[in-house]
Each structure stands twice: as C-alpha cells, then as structure tokens.
Amino acid sequence: MSNLEDVAKAAGVSRSTVSRVMNNEGYVSAATRARVLEAVEQLHYIPNHAARTLVTQRSNVIGVVMPSANVFFGDNSYFPMLLQGIAEAANPRDISMILWLGQANEDPEHFSQRITRNRLCDGLIIASIGYDDPLIPRLVDNVPYFVMVERPVQFHDRISYVTCDNVKGGQMATEHLIRNGRKRIAHITGRLDLADGQDRLVGYRTALERAGMAYDPDLVVEGQFSYESGYYAMKNLLAQNFDAVFIPSDTAARGAIRALEEAKLRIPDDVAIVGFDDLEDAARTNPALTTIRQPVQQKGAAALTLLLDLIDGKVENPYQVILPLQLVIRQSCGANLSQPMQNQGGVASNR
Amino acid sequence: MSNLEDVAKAAGVSRSTVSRVMNNEGYVSAATRARVLEAVEQLHYIPNHAARTLVTQRSNVIGVVMPSANVFFGDNSYFPMLLQGIAEAANPRDISMILWLGQANEDPEHFSQRITRNRLCDGLIIASIGYDDPLIPRLVDNVPYFVMVERPVQFHDRISYVTCDNVKGGQMATEHLIRNGRKRIAHITGRLDLADGQDRLVGYRTALERAGMAYDPDLVVEGQFSYESGYYAMKNLLAQNFDAVFIPSDTAARGAIRALEEAKLRIPDDVAIVGFDDLEDAARTNPALTTIRQPVQQKGAAALTLLLDLIDGKVENPYQVILPLQLVIRQSCGANLSQPMQNQGGVASNR
C-alpha cells in the first residue's frame, strides 16, 4: 500500500502538498495539483483512515446501536428502513456506519461494554424502541454524543431524540373512525411501557373526549406491536360490542384481521380498522389497511443530522425533533368505498 | 482522554508494560499487572483504536455490503437475520461491523467507490442475492478479502461464498408433494437470473424426473421472490390444471395464497403448497406453510468465519461453504393432517 510519501516522491512534491490536494485545501497551483492527482491515480493511493483519525481525532464513523429484540420489532421492514434513512443522510457526508447489534440473551452490561470500550465512533444513534432500556443510563455516562430514535420513557428531558407525534397519530386514527360514523371504537394498545404505546393511547382518548364520546375501559385491550399480540388481543376484544378498532401497528392489525376472519366478522362492514406504520404489511392485508404512516426513513436521516449537529456544536444537548404523521386511507376503515384509490389495493406494492 | 503514557505514569511503569497488560501478553508480574489495571480503571483508559490500527495494520472491522434493492428482499426479516448471524460470530472475536448500504438509484460505480476508497475494513461480506451485480468485478479488482453470501452466477469459480444447497431444496420440496400423492405439481420460479432461482428449478425438475413424472413447461411460471410476484404468477397459473405448487419464497407464497383465495380454491384440498425460507411469513399464513427452512443466521456466521479465515490465511481463496436445508411440514401441503404439530400453527411465532 502506497502512502503520502510515495505519492509525493512520484509527483516531485512534498508530503504536505499531496495532503493539501487530497483534502482540497487550496494553495496548490493547478499544475501541481494535476501532477499529484496523476500520481495518486497511478499508485492507486487511498488515504489511511487510521492515520487520519489518529491526528484529527475524528473518525467520521458513527455507530448505530440496536438491542437484539428491536431488530425484529413489529413490521420487519422497520429496521432496514431506518438504516436506509440513516445511510441516505450519511453517504453524502462521507460518514460510515458501524452497526452494534445486541445478541439474544446478552447481558446489557456486556453489550454496553462492547460499545463503549471502543472509541471507534464519533457518536451513536440508539435505535431503541422507546422503552427504558438499561443501556441508556450507561450510555449517558460513557458516550459523549448520542441520539435516540424514539423518545425514552425516562431521561427524556436530558437526551436528544427523534420521534413522531404519536399523540397526534392516535388522535388522527380515532377521529377518522369517528368521522365515518363509528360509535363504539375499541383500541388495542401498543406496549404501555413504551412512549409510543402510551402516546397513541393518549391520542385515542383525546379524540373521544373532543367528540364528546365516553371512554369505555372495556374497549381498551393492552397489547404489543406484534402479529401474535394483535391476534390474541382481538380474541379478547371479541367479547365486547364494538364497530371499529384502532390498532397500534399494521403487523398487529394483520393478526387481528386473522382473528376477525375466524370469528366470521366482516371488515369494514362489521368492524372498521385503522392501523399504524404503513410499512410493508399495510397494503397486503385483505382488505388493505387504512393506517397512520410513519416516516421511518426520515426518522433515520433526522437522527443522523441531529447527531452530527451535536458533535459539531451546532445545537445543544438535549435537542428533540418531532416528525409529523399522516393518515393513509385504504379500505379497512370503510371510508371512500365509492372512489377507490389507485395503487392502494391489497396487492400493489406501497413503495 | 487518557493515553498509555498517562496510565504508565500513574502506575509507575513504562508505556510498554501497560501495553503488555492491555494485550494480555504475559511477561508482567502479578503485582505490576494489578497496579496497571487499577490505573486503567481510575483514568477510564480506553485504547485508541486508530493508533492501534495504524501500527498493526489490522482494524478488526469488517464491512457488510448490501446493495439497496437487497435490503428489502423477499421476506424482510432476511436481512436482519443475516446481520444477526454475522454479529453473533463477530462479537466474541471483538470484530465490529461496518454497514455499506446502497442508495436507491445509486450508480454502482459510485457505490463501489464509496466502499473501496476507504481502507477502513479488513475485509468485506457481500450480502448479495446471488445475481450478477456490477459491483462484483469492481470488488474483485479492488478488495483483497471478501466473501459473498449466495453464489454469484458468474465468477463463482474465483470467488469465496456461502450458500445453501438450493438444488437439494427444490428437490426436497417437490418430492414431498409427490410423496403426498400430488400428480400435477406446478412451480412458480424465483428470479431466473439468480443462482437461487435457477438451482431451485433444477431441483424441481430433478425430483419429477426421479419420480418418472413428465416435466410440463405449462406448469412452470417464471416469477420473483416478492409478494406481488407470487400473486400475479398464481393468477397466470390458474388457467392450468394443477393440484400442487412449489413456490420459491414464503412471501411469494403469501401472494399466491391471496390469489387462490380470490379464486375460491382451498388449500391444501384443491392445491397443496410448499414455500421456501421459513422466516417470519411462513407460520402466519392460513393455513400455515410447509416450507424449506433456510439457515439464514448460520449463513451470516459462516460468511464471517470464512472471511476471517481468508484474512488469516487459514484457507485459500476461492473457498465455498454450502449449508443444508430442511423441510418443515405444516398444513399447506396437506400432509400429516391427522397429527398436527405443536407450535407450527398459523399464529404462534416460529422463533
């Protein structure tokens, strides 16, 4: 492997000049620059990342931390989409991305050690799902710069994060069902130890309140975001009398639909459904899901931008970014049946 | 940030001794070692990765390359599972993982530049899907050590890779349908420009041949691995007379099931189905899918191990690893209906 010195010799200049060319620093004549670039080409010179990092104290590598359970969280395209979003913001800035995945059954202490005993990254993005991961206090103490995706339940006043307006999302979903004449609207909640689950429930209650509708605790079943959870929560709900349900993820909605099918209930005629996420699953249910779209890629991109701004001192910790959500109307809510929308059927891809 | 020198001073020894302690090299007395470790603790000393890499010429970082389209390939848990597998092999060896994601519409030239102009990794794992990615020749020329996941259609005699025995897989699936008395077995193929798709088709034909059954081209529809593809391929197939179908992915099988439902055909009574992958989707169809299980995590772990062996000169390029596949019997094939298996129903998680 050639180094700066080799290139300098080949171009008949000094190491410093080659460095200036490589870093586009100016103060190099056009002729010299050309000669240097030619030598670089000829020798296949590539700057040594370690040497650069050593002197600049900046690696241009950021870490993405993902506890094991979260990788397979809810709709499985969540995690890839988030990474894609981070990458799209990182690439143009020449930032590389180290991935820290938790292992199944790995001690949080061990996991955090792996991450912190390794000053390899300039900062971290914690792709948490918003719960009180035991990792968080450890990171607060040991990592100078980090950003969370999703709001943690605790520490949220000391931590920088990016999240969506989940209260508003729950409200939008519920209001849409109200607008369409549903009278007994149920809610399968998300995990209530997570900020997301809590907030969406608050949104649901807010919508009912604003419409002057009574809050009936029997119509609220605590669930999670998974397919299985949706299935069993709906089984429980079937004892009640209801004509609509707001479900905290599209994947859970798939499970719930399965339970409704088994109970011979028709969607949306007997039960209208609004889901949440609008990732892979939403357009593939039968009928296609009305849902609240989460801008997952934007979340990733925003997290990266925020992290770099923190590192560069452009913003001060804690700094929070809250992204808007969007109602996507398809068939499961019973609205707009007269004017079906294009490309929102059950089979077309939603990407 | 403290460095070796600081620790040495605090412990009253030389830099060399601290280095020996940090690297567990021996030739340090127990007393000295204890004093050094205490100083390390006190100063929160963490070795500087860049400095270490600079002198050892070894970063202990490997890159995982994933072209954009592949991230969302087929069942979306494929990619996270693969990463998880790689991580599980990497963690105990203290190897970190850099993720190179292609962007949508990114020029392959640009993508490969991003990866190669950055000697940050000791080697690469190309998480391709086995097609002739234009990336491959570029990497062959520029990257000293890399391993592919899946066999590329070309270059396969010069490249190290890890794959599954897809021919055998296709054969197992088809033979299972034959054993269960099906007479007209169709096949929706995977992408035929991919080794996986090609091989599974070969397996299908081999099984028919061995059973003395005629190969009927009308029963073979070229498809892809996606949900949409499964749906439309099945729509096309419906014009034919068939009583079983082997589908190259569980996600495509979900699409095919949707088409069969719309055609009011019963599974497995009218049409028996065998899928492929056994990731997330398989256990969530109705009826649950009989399928060929792919050991995705093992593929990831094997790729990492192979890569490190190449780097360390323990094996010679090219070296190929072929992992076995396994038939998982559930309901969609119509077999074993009398003795249903535990935990293989449609709702229970398959993990």
Next chain:
DNA sequence: GTGTACTGTGAGAACGCTCCCATGTCAAAT
C-alpha cells in the same frame, strides 16, 4: 563460577497522516 534460559521491564523507532510554522515568490500598494 560460568553459561544458558527464562522472566520482567524500559526506550526508541515506526505506522501514515495533519497541522503549524518557516520560507520563497510575485504582484500590488506605499
């Protein structure tokens, strides 16, 4: 008592880069 082998420790060089400072050139301003 000398040679040999092993343990324990330290000093200096080297890895390949960036950054600071010194020096030289040349045109414009005084």
Next chain:
DNA sequence: ATTTGACATGGGAGCGTTCTCACAGTACAC
C-alpha cells in the same frame, strides 16, 4: 525602492499505539 500580503511549497512535530531490541535479574545445570 521598499513594504505588504496573498499564494505556493516544504519540513518537523505529534497523534497513541505496537514492536523490536536491549538489559537486568533470577534460577538452574554443569
């Protein structure tokens, strides 16, 4: 004619490690 300052280039120090070598001490065999 001299000063000024922007441009162009080179040289040395330093980033924080590891690695090689040197050297002292101890133990044991002969």
